[in-house]
Amino acid sequence: MGVSGSQEKYTEFSVTYLDGEAISPKDKLGAGKSLPIKVKVRYKDDITASDLPSSDQTLSLSMSLTYVQADSSAKEVNIVLPFSEHSWTEIFSNVKAGYGHYYQLGDTREINMESFGTHTLRVANTSMPEECATKGFSQTACGFVLEFADIITNYAMNLSYTNVGGWPATEMCSYVNGDIYDALPSELKEGIVETTVVSGHGSDDSQNFISTDKLYLLSTKEVWGKEGTSNQVYYDTAESETRQLDYYKSIGTTTTNFGGAKKQYQGSNWYWWLRTARSNMNDVFYNATRDGDWGGFDTGDSTVGVSLAFRLG
Numbered sequence: 001m002g003v004s005g006s007q008e009k010y011t012e013f014s015v016t017y018l019d020g021e022a023i024s025p026k027d028k029l030g031a032g033k034s035l036p037i038k039v040k041v042r043y044k045d046d047i048t049a050s051d052l053p054s055s056d057q058t059l060s061l062s063m064s065l066t067y068v069q070a071d072s073s074a075k076e077v078n079i080v081l082p083f084s085e086h087s088w089t090e091i092f093s094n095v096k097a098g099y100g101h102y103y104q105l106g107d108t109r110e111i112n113m114e115s116f117g118t119h120t121l122r123v124a125n126t127s128m129p130e131e132c133a134t135k136g137f138s139q140t141a142c143g144f145v146l147e148f149a150d151i152i153t154n155y156a157m158n159l160s161y162t163n164v165g166g167w168p169a170t171e172m173c174s175y176v177n178g179d180i181y182d183a184l185p186s187e188l189k190e191g192i193v194e195t196t197v198v199s200g201h202g203s204d205d206s207q208n209f210i211s212t213d214k215l216y217l218l219s220t221k222e223v224w225g226k227e228g229t230s231n232q233v234y235y236d237t238a239e240s241e242t243r244q245l246d247y248y249k250s251i252g253t254t255t256t257n258f259g260g261a262k263k264q265y266q267g268s269n270w271y272w273w274l275r276t277a278r279s280n281m282n283d284v285f286y287n288a289t290r291d292g293d294w295g296g297f298d299t300g301d302s303t304v305g306v307s308l309a310f311r312l313g
Contacts, residue, residue, distance in 0.1 A: 007059060010051045013041040019102055035102070083107035083123055092191035095312050100144035101126040105247045108149055113183040122149040124247040124309060131243060136210075138198035138242040141222045144312045145245060151265035151272050151305035152180060157285050158299035163202035163277040166209035167217070170285075170299070172273065176215045176308050193313035200238035202277040202284070208238045215308045217275035220286055220294060223248055224255045231255050233286065233294050235279040253292075261292035265305050271297070272305035 016022055018036040029035060041059065083091070083103045094100060107123045125145035132142035157163075157172045167173055181189070197216045199209045220233040225244035231254045233239070244253075253260040262269050269290040278284040284296045287304055297304050 007057060010044055010047045010053075011041060011059065012044055013039060015039050017102070019104060021101065084109040088185075088187045088191060092312060095144045095191070100312075103144075105250050111185055111188065113152070113180075113185075116152050116180070116183050119152055120149040121146045122247065124245045127246050129243070136198065136241060138219075138238070139196045139311065140198075140216055140219070140309065141243045141245045142311075145309055146312065147218065147245070147247075147309035148307045149263065151263050151270055151307045153306050154265070154303050155273075155306050156300050156302035157273060157297075157304070159302075161283050161298055161300040162204075163281070163283055163285055163299055164204045166201050166205065166277050167197065167199035167275040168209050168211035172217070172306070173211070173213065173275075176217070176306065177213055180306070180308070181215050191312045192310050195311050197275070198238050198241040200236050200276050200279060202282045203280055204282040205277075208241065215310050217273055217306075217308055218245070219274055219276045223261050223274070223288060224253055224258065224294065225249060227254070233276075235281075236276050236286070237279045238276070255294060258288075258292035258294070261288045262290065263288070263305065263307050270305050271295070271303075272307040273297075 016038050018038050020038070023037070084107065086094075091103075094102070103123050103126060105123055105126065108120050110118050110120050112118050123144075124147040125141055125143065128143050131137060132139065155172060155175055158170050160171075163170075184192075192214050194212050194214060195216060197211045197213050199211070199219065201208055219238065219242055220236045221239040221242050222245050224231065224233060225248065226232050226239060233255060248260060251260040263272050264270060265272075271287050271289055274286040274288065276286040278286060278296050281296075283298045283300075285299055286294060286296050289295045
């Protein structure tokens with residue numbers, strides 16, 4: 001591909017898939033299907049005024065993409081954006097085939113959750129970087145992750161006012177993997193996979209906790225990340241065992257730029273729980289505040305919101 005003639009002196013262009021991923025040899029395209037692409041045209045960085053034409057120009061661009069017919073055993077990939085227009089069966093198939101990254105971060109769709117009402121799911125993560133393969137690394141921000149963009153309900157972390165045993169021992173963990181999971185649409189539940197969840201501990205415990213859950217709350221680092229000495233939440237012992245979700249990283253969410261972590265309950269900004277125990281206390285878990293900043297509540301507070309995540313695979 002290239003720019004024709006003298007225009008090559010001062011302009012350049014690139015062609016990628018819509019999500020910014022490079023078009024590579026041996027990419028697959030299902031029979032009768034299409035994938036949107038993005039063409040970006042720009043002036044070169046090193047040009048001077050003398051390099052530019054003295055009159056208006058019509059750019060002439062050319063490129064070619066060659067696809068060959070696969071044999072009958074080839075797996076057909078069906079990607080049609082946006083995320084909200086696909087059936088759950090199509091989404092599961094695409095994620096399992098390794099094409100989940102074609103869905104756009106931040107895309108949403110509504111689901112009906114019986115007595116909990118209608119709520120909004122958001123594409124929160126699509127990547128699987130090398131660190132996800134590290135032994136003992138939490139899988140909660142690895143692969144294709146959906147999170148609730150809003151708050152489902154309010155519930156106490158532990159009415160016994162303790163963080164002993166961490167996230168796996170909380171009443172909240174049982175509640176979200178029981179009552180809330182049961183309220184999800186049956187067709188969605190078919191694609192939710194069990195996830196290895198690493199969680200921090202409080203002052204009465206000495207080791208992080210590992211559990212296997214269908215649904216889980218997020219951790220401090222998964223929301224705000226941790227890049228630089230000023231961007232940190234203190235007393236999270238499991239922060240090195242996870243990563244920031246792609247969505248929050250893409251919108252620049254940090255502990256000083258936290259507006260992207262705001263969520264609403266019944267139309268108003270509200271607090272929502274994290275699974276992170278505060279390590280210098282024995283009765284506190286962290287939360288996101290109404291403004292999206294980080295804070296902490298004692299475990300018995302039942303007026304903090306529940307907004308969780310899960311993985312498809």
